[in-house]
Amino acid sequence: MLYGDSCRKGETILGEFRPVANGLRTDHPVPGLPFINDERLPLGNPDAIERTGRDQGEGLWGRTDPLPGGGWVAFTTEPKNRAYAWAVHYHPEHGRTVVLVTDGSWSGLHHDWVYGHTGFLYRHGGYWWDGTAWHRPGVVFDGAYERYDARPVQDALTVTAADLLVHPADPGKASIATIAGFTAPKTALPNWRDHLALWAEHRRRVPDARPLDECVVDLKAPELEPGLLVDRAGLAKIANIAEDDLPVPEYEDHKMPEPQAHGANGPLWSQPVARDWAEQHHRDHGPGALLSATTSFGTPQPQGLVADHLHRKPAREQIRAGR
Numbered sequence: 001m002l003y004g005d006s007c008r009k010g011e012t013i014l015g016e017f018r019p020v021a022n023g024l025r026t027d028h029p030v031p032g033l034p035f036i037n038d039e040r041l042p043l044g045n046p047d048a049i050e051r052t053g054r055d056q057g058e059g060l061w062g063r064t065d066p067l068p069g070g071g072w073v074a075f076t077t078e079p080k081n082r083a084y085a086w087a088v089h090y091h092p093e094h095g096r097t098v099v100l101v102t103d104g105s106w107s108g109l110h111h112d113w114v115y116g117h118t119g120f121l122y123r124h125g126g127y128w129w130d131g132t133a134w135h136r137p138g139v140v141f142d143g144a145y146e147r148y149d150a151r152p153v154q155d156a157l158t159v160t161a162a163d164l165l166v167h168p169a170d171p172g173k174a175s176i177a178t179i180a181g182f183t184a185p186k187t188a189l190p191n192w193r194d195h196l197a198l199w200a201e202h203r204r205r206v207p208d209a210r211p212l213d214e215c216v217v218d219l220k221a222p223e224l225e226p227g228l229l230v231d232r233a234g235l236a237k238i239a240n241i242a243e244d245d246l247p248v249p250e251y252e253d254h255k256m257p258e259p260q261a262h263g264a265n266g267p268l269w270s271q272p273v274a275r276d277w278a279e280q281h282h283r284d285h286g287p288g289a290l291l292s293a294t295t296s297f298g299t300p301q302p303q304g305l306v307a308d309h310l311h312r313k314p315a316r317e318q319i320r321a322g323r
């Protein structure tokens with residue numbers, strides 16, 4: 001799945017979108033993606049970003065919104081290549097994120113940035129950073145508070161541009177793409193560190209550019225080590241159900257968590273994400289499944305939901321123990 005898909009109560013699952021390129025002036029590059037010249041984008045003026053596409057012609061669109069904690073988000077269709085749209089997130093403390101997405105994917109990203117958790121950087125299939133800590137993808141829904149649990153990643157390490165550029169890189173082997181005629185690559189750039197080095201060279205010409213050791217690029221954590229990821233069979237084992245009982249990707253893909261990687265035989269998940277999914281799956285398919293906690297209109301009753309919230313911890317422990 002490429003972009004935000006609908007789930008309970010019309011929400012989108014956090015992080016279910018994939019940018020296709022980095023803006024050259026982003027502070028937080030997404031690994032593996034090309035950099036595109038974004039000099040025509042008025043990054044200091046969200047209203048102007050919106051006006052770039054809004055009401056400018058058929059097939060063009062734009063929007064901007066303030067964020068509750070300060071800052072703003074802005075989106076616009078790229079007039080020179082209408083298959084894509086620019087998405088900009090400005091955080092008053094952590095700088096700006098500038099990514100290119102397909103023009104049809106803005107709604108999922110808009111929802112995550114404005115109405116989701118307080119995170120704004122997404123990596124590895126929805127792992128998110130809020131400026132302080134990394135959290136796992138939103139999988140377990142807390143009905144009492146009508147939001148997904150924010151579950152921290154154990155032993156998480158934030159990787160910055162400065163960390164990566166300690167290793168040798170050759171900006172002469174990289175290039176900055178232009179938006180006209182751009183087509184998103186199907187695989188990650190093999191020499192991406194060279195492209196990151198070229199991006200860093202451009203930043204030297206920008207007054208007051210964010211220091212490289214404050215430019216967040218990636219996340220490292222033991223649970224994301226390739227050898228520890230599980231496939232569908234492994235996820236089914238963690239959930240203690242038959243593999244055939246897992247949702248079928250062709251028809252029920254939105255019922256599965258966003259994978260952290262893809263292997264030769266399909267999607268791969270971290271074990272904590274698999275356990276989170278197992279917890280939610282058993283809650284959704286267990287006896288009663290909160291039916292006793294709903295009114296005739298399908299509206300949750302506070303007492304039932306609070307009880308559900310208070311009993312989530314024992315349920316998690318049982319699943320993790322394999323019971």
